Amino acid sequence: MTFTPFDFKMMSRALLLAKRGIYTTAPNPNVGCVITRDETIVGEGFHFRAGEPHAEVHALRQAQDQAKGATAYVTLEPCSHYGRTSPCAKGLIEAGVTKVICAMQDPNPQVAGRGIQMLQDAGVEVQVGLLEQDAIALNLGFIKRMSTGAPFVQLKLAASLDGQTALHNGVSQWITSTQARQDVQKYRAQAGAILSTSKTVIDDNASLNVRWDDLPQHVQADYSQSDVRQPLRAILDRQNQLSPELKLFDTEGEVVTIGENGDIPIALNSDGQLCIRSAIEQLSEQHNVNHIWVEAGATLAASMIKANLVDELIVYLAPKLMGSDGRGLIHLLGIDEMNEAIGLNISDLRMVGQDIRITAQVKQNLPETE
C-alpha cells in the first residue's frame, strides 16, 4: 500500500479540519474529511459537535454530484452504525465515492473495522494508515476510552523552577504567569471533565471552569463564546465539605461530587480514602468522559501517579526560586532507590510566556499502592 504526495497533502488538510473541533466535539472524536476528484477538492468538512453531522456528511453535501467516482480522505474510519446520524460508510457508497483513505480504524467497538468492511463489500477501494500517528494524537481520550474503557488522564502541575508549589506559609498565588494560566484554560476547554478535590476548591475558592475571557486570542478568534463547552467539574469530596456558596456552584458548567454520599457514590477503601480508580471509571461510564484534566494538590497528584492512573503530565515551571522550605510539587513518600523514581518521557518542551511548559508521559510506574 503506497500513498502519493497528493494523498499526504489531502490527509494533512483533513487533519487540520478535524482539529477545528477540539473544543466542541467531546465526547465524540475529532474527524475531518476531504473529497477530491481528479486531484481537485470537491468537498470538505469536519465534525463540530455531538449530534450534528459527521465530517463525511458535510463534505458529501458540498461535493454533491462530484462525489461520483471521487476519493474521500477521512481521519477516522467512517462509521457503520445507526446513531443520531445514519452510517457515513453508507453515505459515501450511495454518493458514488470509489476510494476511501482513512488515517486509522475507529477504535469504537460499535465500528472497529465494520465501516471499512461495509465500504469494501460495496466495491469501494479502501486504504488505512495514512498519517495514523497524527490522527491518534487528535483523539487520545476517545481512543483510550474506546479501546480500554478508561479515560485519558492529564495531570497539571505548576511550580517554581525549584519544584515548589507554595511558600512555607502556604502563599501560592501567583506562581505562573498570565500566559500559563491562559494555556491551562485551553486544556480545560478540551477536556471532558476536570477532576479536583474539595480541598483545592475550598482553599482557592476555585471555579475550575472555562473562562471565555481567559482563553487565548486565537481560540476566541476561531470559536464563538457559545460554542465552547464547559467541561464537567468532578470534585472528590470524601467528607461532604463543599458548601453551596462556593464560586464553583455559581459559575457556568455542571458539577458532580464524588464521595460516599456524592453524586457519584464511591465507598471508602480500607485506608479511609476514596478509590480514585473507581471514581475515574464511574465518571467515564456515567458521563461519557474520554479525557480528564486533573487540577489538584500534591497529594492527589501522587496518589494518581502511584496508582498508574496518569497518562500525561503538563508541568508549568515558573522562572523563580522559592526555596526548599516551601511545598513540594508532588507527595511521593518512601522512594528509597533511584530506580524506584517515577520515570517520564518528555514529549514536548517550550516556553509559554515566561514559564516553561513540559509535556511528559509517565514511563515506569511503581507497583500500585491502592
Added chain:
Amino acid sequence: MTFTPFDFKMMSRALLLAKRGIYTTAPNPNVGCVITRDETIVGEGFHFRAGEPHAEVHALRQAQDQAKGATAYVTLEPCSHYGRTSPCAKGLIEAGVTKVICAMQDPNPQVAGRGIQMLQDAGVEVQVGLLEQDAIALNLGFIKRMSTGAPFVQLKLAASLDGQTALHNGVSQWITSTQARQDVQKYRAQAGAILSTSKTVIDDNASLNVRWDDLPQHVQADYSQSDVRQPLRAILDRQNQLSPELKLFDTEGEVVTIGENGDIPIALNSDGQLCIRSAIEQLSEQHNVNHIWVEAGATLAASMIKANLVDELIVYLAPKLMGSDGRGLIHLLGIDEMNEAIGLNISDLRMVGQDIRITAQVKQNLPETE
C-alpha cells in the same frame, strides 16, 4: 554608520573563528579576525592560547602583502599595549590595513579605546559595534571581570523534574543522564575555575576536573587532548577537611583550598562562615579567573544566590519524579512573600539527551545577607 551584508558575513565568520578558542584561551578573551580585499578573504585567524599570537597576527601572516589596502574584521578591539605580544593595532597599521571593523571595544582597562585611537591616529577608518551582542556572549567572563573586577559566575544545578537532588536517604547517583554529564564537562572545560566545597568533594569523592573521555565527540574532534585546559579547582574548606588521598588530588589539574588556613586565606565572618564574595574576589585576583563554574550543594547555591554572586544558572532537570521527601534543589529559607522569590530570566531551554537544560539569569535578588 552602516554595515553591508558582506560586513555581516565576514564578522559572523570572525565570530565563528573566535569560538574555536573557547576551551583554550582563558584567561585571555576569544577573538577572531578576518582580513578581506576586494570582498575576498585574504587572511583569517583566531586566538588559541594565552601567550600565543593574537587573532590579528595569524590573519596578517596569512594575508602577507595583500593586507595593504585591506579591511580587517575583528571580534574585539585590537590591543594597544605591549604584553607578551606587540600591539595588534600597530601590526594592522604597519601591514597597511586601511579599514578595521570591530564587534566591540575591549573592556580591558589597558586597552579600552586606545587600540581604536591608535588606528584612527594612523589614518585607518574604524567602525565599532557590528554584531556586538554576539561578541559579548563569547567573552562573558573576560568582559565582566575587566569591567567590574568580579568574575562571571555560573551555578550548576541538577534535579529531578520535581526539584529534588537526592532521595530522602541521600541517594543521588545518577539523577541526570550521560549526555547531561558530558554537557557539564563542556562547561567545566570553558571555565577558569571550578568552585566547590569540601563537603561535595568528600561526599562524592569528586575529582571535579575535565575528563577528556567524557567530553562530547564534537569537542574531541575539534581539539587534541593536550590542548584542553584543566580549570583551577577551588575548594571552600573551612575546617581543613580535605585529605590527600582524595581523588581530587590524584587527578590532573591544580587545586587551591579556600579557608582560614587555605591556599587562599579567608577569615570567617561573624556567622562563622567563609565570606564567599571575598573568596571569589581573591580567586579572581590571584589566579586571573574570569569565569567560575560552581558545582556544589543546595546550601552554597542558596548563599551565593542570596549574596547576588550568581550571574547565570545552568539547571538540568531529569525526567523523573522523586517525591517531596527528597532533598531540595536550593536551600533558601524564609521567603514569606511571592515577590521575595528569586526572579529568573530564562535565556535558553533545550533537551540534552533525555534531560532538560535551562539557562537562566538571576533577575531580582534579595537584599544581601552576608
